Amino acid sequence: MSIHAVSPLFVGRARELAALGDALVRARSGVSSTALVGGEAGVGKTRLIKEFTAHRAGDALVLVGGCLELGTEGLPFAPFTAVLRGLVRELGRDGVTALVPGGSSRGLARLLPEFGEPGKDGAEARARLFEQVLGLLERLAEERPVVLIVEDAHWADRSTRDLLTFLVRYQRTAARLLIVVTYRTDELHRTHPLRPLLAELGRVEWVTRTELRRLTRREAVALAAGILEREPSPADMDLIYARSEGNPLFVEALLNEAGAGEALPESLRDLLLASVERLPEETQELLRVASAGGQRIEHDLLSAVARLDESSLSRALRPAVAGNVLVVDGEGYGFRHALIREALHDDLLPGEHTRLHTRYAEALESDLSILPAPRGAIELAHHWHSAHDSTWALVSAWRAAGEARKSTAYDEQLRMLSRVLELWDQVPDAAERIGCDRIDVLRQTATVAHQAGEYERSIALASAALDELDYDADPIRAALLLRQRGLTRYDLSRPGNVEDLRQAAALVPDDQLKLRGQVLESLARMLHRPEERSERQATARLAMEIGHAVGDARVEAHAMISLTWGHACYADMDQQLEAFAQARRIAYRDDAYNALMRCAISESDALEGSGQHERAAQVARDGVEGAVQYGLARTSGTFLSINLAEPLVSLGRWDEALQAIEQALDLAPPAPYRASLQGLATDIALARGHFDRAEQLLGSSRSVLSRGNYRDQTVLPHLCREVQLLVARGQLNEAVEMAARALETRDLVSSPRYSWPVLVTFAQLVWAVVPSTQLLEVVAPSGRAPSGGGASLGALARLALSLLPGLRKIGWDLGAEGDLQHAQRLTFSALTGPETPLDGASEPVAWQFEAWDLAVGAWGALRQPYAEARCLVGAAQAALASGDRQGAAARLVRARELARELGATPLLEQLDVFARRARIAGSGGGSDEGGDGQPLGLTAREQEVLREVTNGRSNREVAEVLFISVKTVSVHVSNILAKMGVSTRGEAAATAHRLRLFDLEP
Structure with missing residues (x-):
């Protein structure tokens, strides 16, 4: 009778196997998903995957890669390098290259040397690598379903985790892709980096998480x-x-x-080693040697370290493979289970441990090509470190950091550089060994920490290096370090970023032109305040000249963009557009993709700011397509989607804008980008009366903005939405108080483009609270004695009116540059009155009639239908107040056409009530209101009560004003709520304000 080492029966996993099979069926139909499969060591994760791929995968392309343990860390991108190597074996290098989007596989060279030299390093290098891997999977899945299996994710390094997260989040762009990830649950201690990743991915809609249980008896x-x-x-x-x-x-x-x-056996260790101890002594010795090499070891490396000829090596290996301790894995060998290797390695004596790792290091030193880059350099560093040889551990860590940089494995590069710093004092001639002193290592480590997202650490490292430097004796390195710290402080919105860059610029010697150009270009980007405008322009111009002189296309292109933006004049765009075109030509010369994207962002933003919405949308749309081509769809592409959606919102193409927003959100953009996209969706939801949706979107944006310091272009539009939602919800006290706080605490002068919408929103808030018959004398005084109507205003209306002086002062001090700001200023003027009081012969109503018509014309010229329709309401009111019923009717008809096309329900309701109250036939609202013409079926007395409720009065205060009993008021309020279909006084007041029930009397 024979005994199988492994059961031929697959037991106890029918449910999990069926779940994977169902996921693959869904993938075949175009619904991609991810399955996370966890379980303790030995519980059967690998066996489950083998059964699935052997019996359920069918014609699917199965790509398998495992994370490799190296000491306490994994190798960067190990599973994806393995997958790519397998594809090259199957399809050939050219076959794989043909599948990469854009036809360039230079990004994949960061994973596999067969694809040549990687492209240039830079901020976009890692993003392009991630995009190319996803694009490759997308193309493969077009031919047949793809199953990507990543095993042993508990050993994944940060780079692998980042790429895996990227693929899972964006896999829905690739139809027919199933991702399966396995990991050990017993390895996940409280601070294990995989724990937050699993929690994050578990919240993704298409991700399922399964934990394999132990077997029943x-x-x-x-x-x-x-x-x-x-x-x-x-x-x-x-x-x-x-x-x-x-x-x-x-x-x-x-x-x-x-x-x-x-x-x-009595212990787990004895159990795991028992199968080893039955093997021949030479095989046991070989397994001990292999255990120091990791879970998987290449044949040539094992041969070199074991120091055996091929015949002796084969003789020693065969019993281990036959006994199912080792398994053949491609061109090498792997332990059947990681626990066996761990037990063998832990069983090594201290001297044996040091000797074996030294032999591995020496073998790799003699021929590093035994392992592919960067694995060879990183394993070499690991073995010298494990051998406790400080000198060679430092040297090899320095080399490994350089290899990791080529792969954009920033976390591994940071770990290697940190090891160099840790060992520095133990190696007296460290600087001579690596050709670099400690300050340079600190500087490089600070740069990599920034790239790895370790911003605080980057600042600390740069500051430590600066503390050791004599700026006068070493100005170049001081400038480099100050630039690095300034850039990191800027990303963290920390003070001192501009000062660091200014100091760096002052330190760069005149003969260091290239560095000077880089520092000046960085400084120009950070100078945003109005008082810094002239400095920004001068700095950008100088950086551009230097970039051109030294042939640094990136500096030249970026500096030209900054210079063009520093000139920002929305009234004259031709010169700006030519400058953007020139910057684009310069960037193309050097494949400066980041500069190309920034150019598209800046140009589309400038066009939108000038009111050229169609052109802005086209530039942004072209930029989004370019971002896909350059492999930057999820970074620059999603930012450009903001610049695409914004002009579409302006043009009233709201459904098209929502489609662009949803497509960008599907790519899971960075949190600030997501907040801006959701903000534009909030604008549409508010205009269409989808207030619950608006509240949900606004809450999500609010949580993002509360965690950072953002510029006016983000903060001020959000402020407008907060106020508008409060008004829509009937929370007028809160809206007025928010506006009052903003006027006291916010700078509404520095950014006219974003300040004008705030001023208009606040002015509209005053109109929503104060009845127009009483507001008119305030906003357009004629010089005659006031009627004294303000004395009857409620507390809320008086508070709202108190905002006007501050609003008017800011508005008339604020410049209006370009057609868009001019239209906003005209609207603000119609809402708040002329800059100087009218003379005694002028009629406020006539002035306001003209003011509203001017605003209507300005918005019509810009093709902004929603703003035009809202101003038409004011123009119709003014026409009616001046006795021009026909003019009022014409304006109402036009407003209704615009509002109906937009689906702006609240505005349509307001227009209908206006038409009925004014008894204007033919405007779409009808004129049959009942005998007394009251809206919503309210009696005259109920409308009086509603007016006072809307002014914020309590039942007792209403009773005093109307000279009726409190009980009678209570009855009237109950009737009002029933007729209006609302449940609270606040909702009734909000509806009255939205419909302008008390502003529409002739």
Whole structure:
């Protein structure tokens, strides 16, 4: 009777196997998903995956890559390098290159040297690599379903985790892609980096998470029967199940030990090593050598370290493979289970441990090509470090950092550079060994920490280096460090960023032109305040000249963009557009993709700011397409989607804008980009009366903006939305208080483009609170004695009116540059009155009629239908107040046409009530209101009560004003709520304000 080392029966995993099969069926139909499969060591994750790929995968392309342990860290991008290498073996390098979007595989060279030299390093290098990997999977999935399996994610380094997260989040762009990730749950201690990643991915809609349980006793018996080819005795099974606790690996190991006629091992370590100890001594020695090399070891490397000829090596290996301790894996070998390797490695004596790692290091030193880059350099550093050789550990870590940089494995590069710093004092001639002193290492580490997102650490490292420097004796390095710290402080919105760059610029010697250009270009980008405008222009111009002189296309292009933006004049765009075109030509020369994207962003933003919405949308749309081509769709592409959606919102193409927003949000953009996209969706939701949706979107944006310091272009539009939602919800007190705080605390002068919408929103808020008959004398005084109507205003209306002086002062001090700002200023003027009081002969109504018509014409010329329709309401009111009923009707008809096309329900409701109250036939609102012409079926007395409720008065205050009892007021309020279909006084007031019930009397 034979005993199988591994059960031929697959036991106890039918449900999990079916779930993977169902996921693949969905992938075949075009619905991609991810399955996270966890479980303790030995519970059967690998066996489940093998059964799935062998019996359920069918014609699907199965790509398998495992994370490799190296000491306490994983190798960067190990599973994806393995997948790519397998594809090259199957399709050839040219075949893989043909599948990469854009036809350039230089990004993949960061994973596999077969693709040549990587492209230039830079901020976009990693983004392009990630995009190319996803694009490759997308193209493969066009031919047949793809199953990407990433095993042992508990060993994944940060670079691997980042790429895996990217692929999972964006996999829905690739139809027919199933991602399966396995990991050990017993490895996930409280601070393990995989824990937050699993939690994050678990919230993604198309991700499922399964944890394999241990086997039941019945399942363990079935497993044992498959191994023994007979039913085990109940006594044996009782002991085996008690010892294994249902872990399949331990059940198999215990059965094999029992079958060998030996006593069952006492400890887990003994159990794992028992199968090894039965092997020949030379095989055991070889396995101890192999254990120091990691879970998987290449044949040539094992041969070199074991110092055996091919015949002796084969003789020693064969029993290990036959005994199922080692398995053949491509051009190398892997331990059947990581626990076996760990037990062997832990069993090494201290001297044996040092000797073996030294032999590995020496073998790699003699021929680093045994392993692919950057794995070879990183493993070499690991072995010298494990051998406790400080000198060579430092040298090899320095080299490994350079290899990791080529792969954009920033976290691994940071770890290697940090090791260099840790070992520095232990190696007296460290600087001579690596050709670099400690300050340079600190500077490089600060730069990499910034790239890895470790901003605080980057600042600390740069500051430490600066503390050791004599600026006068070493101005170049001081400038480099100050530039790095300034850039990091800028990303963190920390003070001192501009000062660091100014100091750096002052330190760069005149003969260091290239560095001077880089520092000046960085400084020009950071100078945003109005008082810095002239400095920004001078700095950008100088940087551009230097970039041109030294042939640095990136500096020249970026500086030209900054210079053009510094000139920003929305009234004259031709010169700006030519400058942007020139910057684009310069960037193309050097494949400066980041500059190309920034040019598209800046140009589309400038066009939108000038009111050229169609052209802005086209530039942004072209930029989004370019971002896809350059491999930057999820970064620059999503930012450009903001610049595409904004002009579409302006043009009233709201459904098209929402489509662009949703497509960008599907790419899971960075949080600030997401907040801006959701802000534009909020604008549409507010205009269409989808207030619950607006509140949800605004809450999401609010949570993002609360965690950082953002510029006016983000903060001020958000402020407008907050106020507008409060008004829509009837929370007028809160809206007025928010506006009052903003006027006291915010700078509404520095950014006219973003300040004008705030001023208009606040002015509209005053109109929403104060009845127009009483507001008119305030906003357009004629010089005659006031009627004194303000004395009857409620507390809320008086508070709202108190905003006007501050609003008017800011508005008349604020410049209006370009057609868009001019239209906003005209609207503001119609809402708040002329800059100087009218003379005694002028009629406020006539002035306001003209003011509203001017605003209507300005918005019509800009083709902004929503703003035009809203101003038409004011123009119709003014026409009606001046006795021009026909003019009022014409304006109402036009406003209704615009509002209906937009789906602006609240505005349509307001227009309908206006038409009925004014008894204007033919405007779409009808004129049959009932005998007294009251809106919403309200009686005259109920409308009086509603007016006072809308002014914020309590039932008792209403009773005093109208000279009726409190009980009568209560009855009227109940009737009002019923007729208006609302449940609270606040909702009734909000509806009255939205419909302008008290502003529409002739």
